[in-house]
Amino acid sequence: METIPTVAERRAESWREELRQGMKAKERTAIHRVEMNELDPDYRSHNNEEVNQGLTEEQALREAQRCLDCVTPTCMEGCPVSIQIPSFIKNIERGNFLEAARVLKETSALPAVCGRVCPQEKQCESRCVHVKMKKAPVAIGYLERFAADYERESGQIAVPECAPSKGIKIAVVGSGPAGLSFAGDMAKRGYDVTVFEALHEIGGVLKYGIPEFRLPNRIVEVEIDGLRKMGVQFITNCIVGKTISYDDLHADGFRGIFVASGAGLPNFMNIPGENLIGVMSSNEYLTRVNLMHAASSDADTPVFKGKHVAVIGGGNTAMDSVRTARRLGAARAMIVYRRSEEEMPARIEEVKHAREEGVEFLTLHNPIEYLGDENGRVKHMRLQRMELGEPDASGRRRPVPVEGAVETIDVDEVIVSVGVSPNPLIPQAFAGLEISKRGTIIVGEADMRSSLADVYAGGDIVRGGATVILAMGDGRRAAAAMDEALRSANRELNVKSSLS
Numbered sequence: 001m002e003t004i005p006t007v008a009e010r011r012a013e014s015w016r017e018e019l020r021q022g023m024k025a026k027e028r029t030a031i032h033r034v035e036m037n038e039l040d041p042d043y044r045s046h047n048n049e050e051v052n053q054g055l056t057e058e059q060a061l062r063e064a065q066r067c068l069d070c071v072t073p074t075c076m077e078g079c080p081v082s083i084q085i086p087s088f089i090k091n092i093e094r095g096n097f098l099e100a101a102r103v104l105k106e107t108s109a110l111p112a113v114c115g116r117v118c119p120q121e122k123q124c125e126s127r128c129v130h131v132k133m134k135k136a137p138v139a140i141g142y143l144e145r146f147a148a149d150y151e152r153e154s155g156q157i158a159v160p161e162c163a164p165s166k167g168i169k170i171a172v173v174g175s176g177p178a179g180l181s182f183a184g185d186m187a188k189r190g191y192d193v194t195v196f197e198a199l200h201e202i203g204g205v206l207k208y209g210i211p212e213f214r215l216p217n218r219i220v221e222v223e224i225d226g227l228r229k230m231g232v233q234f235i236t237n238c239i240v241g242k243t244i245s246y247d248d249l250h251a252d253g254f255r256g257i258f259v260a261s262g263a264g265l266p267n268f269m270n271i272p273g274e275n276l277i278g279v280m281s282s283n284e285y286l287t288r289v290n291l292m293h294a295a296s297s298d299a300d301t302p303v304f305k306g307k308h309v310a311v312i313g314g315g316n317t318a319m320d321s322v323r324t325a326r327r328l329g330a331a332r333a334m335i336v337y338r339r340s341e342e343e344m345p346a347r348i349e350e351v352k353h354a355r356e357e358g359v360e361f362l363t364l365h366n367p368i369e370y371l372g373d374e375n376g377r378v379k380h381m382r383l384q385r386m387e388l389g390e391p392d393a394s395g396r397r398r399p400v401p402v403e404g405a406v407e408t409i410d411v412d413e414v415i416v417s418v419g420v421s422p423n424p425l426i427p428q429a430f431a432g433l434e435i436s437k438r439g440t441i442i443v444g445e446a447d448m449r450s451s452l453a454d455v456y457a458g459g460d461i462v463r464g465g466a467t468v469i470l471a472m473g474d475g476r477r478a479a480a481a482m483d484e485a486l487r488s489a490n491r492e493l494n495v496k497s498s499l500s
Helices: 007-011 014-022 025-029 057-064 074-078 085-093 097-107 111-117 140-154 177-188 217-229 246-251 282-291 316-327 348-356 425-429 468-499
Strands: 052-054 169-173 192-196 233-235 254-259 279-281 308-312 332-337 360-363 365-372 378-391 397-410 413-416 455-457
Touching: 007 085, 014 085, 052 140, 057 085, 057 140, 074 085, 085 097, 085 140, 097 111, 097 140, 111 140, 111 217, 111 468, 169 177, 177 192, 177 217, 177 254, 177 468, 217 233, 246 254, 254 468, 279 282, 282 316, 282 413, 308 316, 308 397, 316 332, 316 348, 316 413, 332 365, 365 397, 378 413, 455 468
Parallel strands: 169 192, 169 254, 192 233, 254 455, 279 413, 308 332, 308 413, 332 360
Antiparallel strands: 365 378, 378 397
């Protein structure tokens, strides 16, 4: 595993100094932030082509010039995987795009993915010094995507350096962002990593949860192929806790286990009519469309293509669902959200894209009942109008029903996207795991270690629902902690052997 230069060491390199001297800070801050190139809304709302088209080389070079190469880069404080942000951006500014991609890969297993789906506006970009100057932050996410895409399209994909094999087997349960991030870091450290995936494809939520118009599967596949080249092995259609047990993993010689099984259990609202035909969770809807290709004309179990579709919720998954419904032919696709648009947890970009594509927003409305026809299929939805009261525990203003303000609208499909709960299989199958009231695995915040000494966990199974980048950060912390624990155990074993 290569030694990564420090932020200060890289900043002190002569070419970085030349870049700083070549343009005054005032000139850099005067440059307007680049806008992402996008497909036309009328065109894209009828197909699965990726909406965001990426930056041109000219746009990337210009945007990279906006970075002030701060002595103390506060942007890095907002990055859960500790990317050396100024280093990769300045490599773009000098035209060394491949080196920019290599810097990204030092700490991120999925740069092309993160450049597309991570909420940079709430992470790294929110800490950019431009924000303190009341200016738009450097488009770090757009530049990350540019560098990763350039490397892929050039055909010169670098594989991170890995330490010689230690001959120590490590198991990963789940191939979502937490599991893939952990696997990459452990492979770099010389461990023999095997990822066990319950489904038939690798990628977890990156494949079944995020539509191709936002994250194409081919992008995910390239990132996964990079892990394969680092020696990571993948086993699909294997349910840890059912197909193989905790004891089986020990018998097979695995010294450490990282649980990243996600939060695939959908929540419902427990209101009348939720069992009607045509009412389903966003998990089921997106998995069937994205992973099982149920929207295809030759699908064995085709998904119903509603014409009047209501999606309940205001997060990114809700936006993915309603935008998918539009692409499947919905004449009226609606977001029904009990708070106002300002309180929506979805990314601003996703809300913008949805509105451009013809999605209707029924904010300050909450479903209280679904009504069906004589065949048991949902036909109507009763909505309670809401108003905002005092802030609740989340800091957002609590929605309060407006007395007597109930309306009924026509629907033929309802997709419920009001959160998820952790997959209960691992907590039930691994005796001795300490579990929270929410069903999440309790771990140490710093090391992600569970109550079982050889079991670490991260991502949604710990958080109950998180972003891709937070899950990846969990994977990185767990990898560092597990590596230290295993090396410490080996040192103790060597001391005992020398004394015997």
